[in-house]
Amino acid sequence: MLEIKNLVVQIEDNRILNGLDLTVKDGEVAAIMGPNGSGKSTLSYVIAGKEDYEVLEGEILLNGENILEMGPDERAAAGIFLAFQYPLEIPGVGTMTFLKACLNAQRKARGEDELSTPDFIRQVNKAADKLEINKEMLKRALNVGFSGGEKKRMEILQMALLQPQFCVLDETDSGLDIDALRIVSEGVNALRAEGRSLLVITHYQRLLNHIVPDTVHVMSQGRIVKSGGKELALELEASGYAEYRASEAA
Amino acid sequence: MADVTNLRTPAETGLSKLFEVARMKFPTGVSIAREEAFRYFEAMGLPSRRVEAFKYTDLRAALKEAAPPADAPGAEAAHRALDAAKGFSGIEALRLAFVNGHLVAEASDLGRVPQGVTLAPLNEALAAGDRLLEHLAPVSQARENPIYQLNAAFMADGLLVHVAAGTKVEAPLHLRFVGTGAEAFSTATRVLVVLEADAELTVLESHEGPDGVAYQPNDALDVVIADRARFHHTRLNGEGREAIALSTISARLGAGSHIETVNLVTGAVLSRHQIYLHFAGEDATATVNGATMLGNGQLADSTLLADHAAVGGVSRELFKTVIDGDATGVFQGKIIVEQIAQKTDGKMKSDCLLLPDEGQMMNKPELEIFADDVACGHGATCGAPDDDLLFYLMARGLPRTEAESLLVQAFLGEALESVTHEGAREALIGEVETWLAKRA
Numbered sequence: 001m002l003e004i005k006n007l008v009v010q011i012e013d014n015r016i017l018n019g020l021d022l023t024v025k026d027g028e029v030a031a032i033m034g035p036n037g038s039g040k041s042t043l044s045y046v047i048a049g050k051e052d053y054e055v056l057e058g059e060i061l062l063n064g065e066n067i068l069e070m071g072p073d074e075r076a077a078a079g080i081f082l083a084f085q086y087p088l089e090i091p092g093v094g095t096m097t098f099l100k101a102c103l104n105a106q107r108k109a110r111g112e113d114e115l116s117t118p119d120f121i122r123q124v125n126k127a128a129d130k131l132e133i134n135k136e137m138l139k140r141a142l143n144v145g146f147s148g149g150e151k152k153r154m155e156i157l158q159m160a161l162l163q164p165q166f167c168v169l170d171e172t173d174s175g176l177d178i179d180a181l182r183i184v185s186e187g188v189n190a191l192r193a194e195g196r197s198l199l200v201i202t203h204y205q206r207l208l209n210h211i212v213p214d215t216v217h218v219m220s221q222g223r224i225v226k227s228g229g230k231e232l233a234l235e236l237e238a239s240g241y242a243e244y245r246a247s248e249a250a
Numbered sequence: 251m252a253d254v255t256n257l258r259t260p261a262e263t264g265l266s267k268l269f270e271v272a273r274m275k276f277p278t279g280v281s282i283a284r285e286e287a288f289r290y291f292e293a294m295g296l297p298s299r300r301v302e303a304f305k306y307t308d309l310r311a312a313l314k315e316a317a318p319p320a321d322a323p324g325a326e327a328a329h330r331a332l333d334a335a336k337g338f339s340g341i342e343a344l345r346l347a348f349v350n351g352h353l354v355a356e357a358s359d360l361g362r363v364p365q366g367v368t369l370a371p372l373n374e375a376l377a378a379g380d381r382l383l384e385h386l387a388p389v390s391q392a393r394e395n396p397i398y399q400l401n402a403a404f405m406a407d408g409l410l411v412h413v414a415a416g417t418k419v420e421a422p423l424h425l426r427f428v429g430t431g432a433e434a435f436s437t438a439t440r441v442l443v444v445l446e447a448d449a450e451l452t453v454l455e456s457h458e459g460p461d462g463v464a465y466q467p468n469d470a471l472d473v474v475i476a477d478r479a480r481f482h483h484t485r486l487n488g489e490g491r492e493a494i495a496l497s498t499i500s501a502r503l504g505a506g507s508h509i510e511t512v513n514l515v516t517g518a519v520l521s522r523h524q525i526y527l528h529f530a531g532e533d534a535t536a537t538v539n540g541a542t543m544l545g546n547g548q549l550a551d552s553t554l555l556a557d558h559a560a561v562g563g564v565s566r567e568l569f570k571t572v573i574d575g576d577a578t579g580v581f582q583g584k585i586i587v588e589q590i591a592q593k594t595d596g597k598m599k600s601d602c603l604l605l606p607d608e609g610q611m612m613n614k615p616e617l618e619i620f621a622d623d624v625a626c627g628h629g630a631t632c633g634a635p636d637d638d639l640l641f642y643l644m645a646r647g648l649p650r651t652e653a654e655s656l657l658v659q660a661f662l663g664e665a666l667e668s669v670t671h672e673g674a675r676e677a678l679i680g681e682v683e684t685w686l687a688k689r690a
Contacts, residue, residue: 048641048645049644049645050641050645051637051641052637071644071649071650072641072644072645073644073645073647073648073649073650073653075645076644076645076646076647077647081645082645084642084645087642088638088639088642090639090642090643090656090657090660091660091664092659092660092661092663092664093656093657093659093660097656098643098646098656101648101652101656102643102646102647102648103647105646105647105648105649105652106646106647109647109649141660158646162646162647
């Protein structure tokens with residue numbers, strides 16, 4: 001599914017990723033954990049195609065195709081989805097208008113017909129019900145005045161509608177209370193499928209109690225420094241990141 | 251003065267000649283006022299950038315030649331022009347059509363006027379010495395403005411609208427101003443709307459004309475709003491690409507009255523829309539918005555003066571400009587709070603979105619406050635679309651132009667929300683979409 005090889009990335013002369021290698025197989029849920037400043041969010045932005053970052057070396061292959069030359073919209077159409085750590089508020093853009101525009105833009109890019117309005121509304125309502133998203137929220141401007149939890153649920157709603165192949169969840173648990181964490185996790189779990197892989201970025205193990213990963217990777221100083229199964233997350237929760245910080249420093 | 255006379259431009263000399271010819275043809279009535287207006291204009295000349303109010307819109311430089319006033323067009327030409335004009339056409343309305351500044355009676359609904367409303371062609375009203383004419387030019391500051399005075403000197407046709415006390419007119423009045431012709435021409439129309447106490451009226455104005463002809467419309471709308479009356483006004487500047495389009499709305503607000511006026515601009519190589527508000531009665535409220543979309547070579551100027559001369563007035567002004575390419579937006583807004591006008595609440599804002607970085611926006615907000623218990627403020631912003639918002643939208647699959655379009659629609663939408671008439675609001679949103687589609 002996704003293969004990252006020797007990725008070296010900088011922003012304004014600050015090197016953030018230092019030869020990162022990572023492979024996520026079809027249908028796999030991979031978790032990336034790591035201390036603050038280890039480059040986790042940078043990785044998510046670089047996968048999604050944010051322009052501020054300069055890729056100096058390496059490649060990101062989605063099903064064998066290098067996506068680094070593609071714009072963010074082309075990557076989205078190819079099946080990449082980033083659930084933002086801080087979803088943006090867009091005053092004046094209605095949530096439904098936004099959802100429909102995104103869905104149709106992706107369909108168009110893939111050479112598919114546009115969705116009819118009734119079909120679109122049916123799909124949105126179905127996905128919104130599962131995520132316990134209030135219909136009133138859908139009538140408002142995108143994310144404007146939404147609580148942290150509502151914004152995260154809106155991200156997962158978009159993920160459910162767009163049906164991407166490869167999803168990056170950037171600290172989706174931040175700002176969520178216990179109930180919201182459960183709802184969001186259930187939403188994500190419902191999207192686990194053959195042919196869809198997830199990269200879950202988090203500081204804490206608690207999210208991984210809900211979204212149980214197949215693999216766990218520890219990131220430090222812009223590299224994957226250790227990989228293992230889900231038990232690695234528990235070890236980290238017990239021992240902290242000190243060991244990895246120390247090993248980097250040495 | 252002799253020096254000034256020596257420096258007259260060809261356009262100024264031309265206007266003097268045209269006035270000498272045209273005055274003989276004008277209908278009688280207000281002829282003294284007409285004469286005075288022209289002499290006033292003549293003494294001032296076309297304003298250049300040395301005149302503060304025209305600092306960013308140098309009419310003296312822009313108006314190379316004075317185009318002759320257009321004659322009334324033939325029936326066939328008039329109908330052809332009207333058929334081609336699409337502004338607000340989807341809205342159920344009472345329509346009054348003006349082609350090249352002349353009322354086309356056959357294409358106007360003069361015969362099906364609702365009860366409580368009186369319409370009279372300006373020509374007839376002038377000839378008959380209509381009593382309503384005393385309401386012309388209701389705001390004194392406008393009478394010191396050269397554009398408005400030129401209109402007063404040359405006004406050739408227009409309309410008088412009277413709405414009786416307590417009459418709430420359901421269907422909007424749609425004033426269609428359509429230009430046609432292959433040679434440069436000028437027009438000067440004057441519409442006077444008088445709303446008696448507690449009356450309510452919606453007026454839609456659409457301005458359209460040929461591309462490739464440097465015609466020069468100068469339109470004025472005078473509005474007298476009596477106590478508690480409500481006036482809703484939506485204006486669409488879809489003038490031809492070479493037009494130099496000048497316009498003025500001046501309104502006098504009675505106690506507890508309300509005006510909402512929104513101007514959307516996509517047309518004309520140079521346009522200047524002037525808004526004069528005089529808060530004469532207590533607790534009057536005004537919403538004045540503008541949405542301007544400019545492409546290469548265009549200049550659009552919105553100039554506003556809100557004169558609070560009574561207690562408790564509220565004014566809200568929001569101007570939004572989108573510039574795509576080498577174009578110039580101008581916003582000049584002045585709020586005056588006279589000593590008597592305590593408890594005035596005035597807020598004015600101008601925002602500009604520069605799509606590429608070639609355009610420029612000139613903002614000049616002014617507050618002149620003589621009362622001590624008021625809340626007034628102004629603000630201005632200018633910048634490119636937010637990169638983070640663009641990335642968010644693109645990461646969801648929207649190509650850059652579509653993402654930008656969505657942000658532009660949202661940006662301008664804020665200025666269009668205040669349009670009370672749903673059909674008019676949707677029509678303006680449609681204009682934004684059309685402009686964006688042409689851009690893409």
